[in-house]
Amino acid sequence: MDKQILQLINSQINFEFFSSYLYLAFSNYYSEADLDGFENWFRIQAREELDHAILLIQYLHNNDEKVVLELVPKPDCKLSSPAQPLKMAYDHERQVTERFNRIYEAAFKKKDFRTTQVLEWFIKEQGEEEKSVSELIAKMKLFGNDTKCLYELNQEFAARVYTAPSLVL
Numbered sequence: 150m151d152k153q154i155l156q157l158i159n160s161q162i163n164f165e166f167f168s169s170y171l172y173l174a175f176s177n178y179y180s181e182a183d184l185d186g187f188e189n190w191f192r193i194q195a196r197e198e199l200d201h202a203i204l205l206i207q208y209l210h211n212n213d214e215k216v217v218l219e220l221v222p223k224p225d226c227k228l229s230s231p232a233q234p235l236k237m238a239y240d241h242e243r244q245v246t247e248r249f250n251r252i253y254e255a256a257f258k259k260k261d262f263r264t265t266q267v268l269e270w271f272i273k274e275q276g277e278e279e280k281s282v283s284e285l286i287a288k289m290k291l292f293g294n295d296t297k298c299l300y301e302l303n304q305e306f307a308a309r310v311y312t313a314p315s316l317v318l
Contacts, residue, residue, distance in 0.1 A: 150214050151259045157252045158205055158264075159217045164248060165202035166221045169195045171241060174224040175234035184231060184299075186307030190285075191234070193311045200314050201271065208267055208318050231299070232289045239282045246275040270316045 172195035179187035209216050228234055249271050256264040285306075292298030 163219045168198035171224040178228045186303035190306040242278045
């Protein structure tokens with residue numbers, strides 16, 4: 150594997166761990182606000198981000214490449230409203246998408262088609278992630294100021310269940 154691609158994937162692994170931390174911070178915020186459904190949604194999201202890191206680690210192992218784990222920075226977010234983590238999550242997911250696109254571009258230029266094939270799953274996943282968070286934001290804008298509707302949204306998000314990723318490496 151090209152050194153640049155290896156470095157980009159290792160960097161993404163660490164960014165996925167940060168994403169998991171960030172979503173755990175959001176989950177904790179919602180727990181403290183007694184919005185257990187929102188807490189559940191972000192706890193599951195944190196687990197998915199952890200899964201993404203593990204999948205990338207496995208991909209490097211499958212290719213006899215070295216995984217380099219760095220320190221995971223503490224999320225620096227001052228949260229003051231139930232809508233704020235949703236907006237921050239959307240911006241964050243767009244950043245993740247950008248990062249995967251950069252890795253894909255580098256792999257494509259180097260004709261590393263095995264890596265591009267794996268990255269296609271992540272890029273598709275990112276489209277789903279952005280859409281999911283965008284829908285949460287839309288629901289919050291429509292209903293978040295009404296306490297009864299916020300309660301119903303919270304109940305909807307409490308029903309979310311974890312599903313393990315289905316990427317075959």
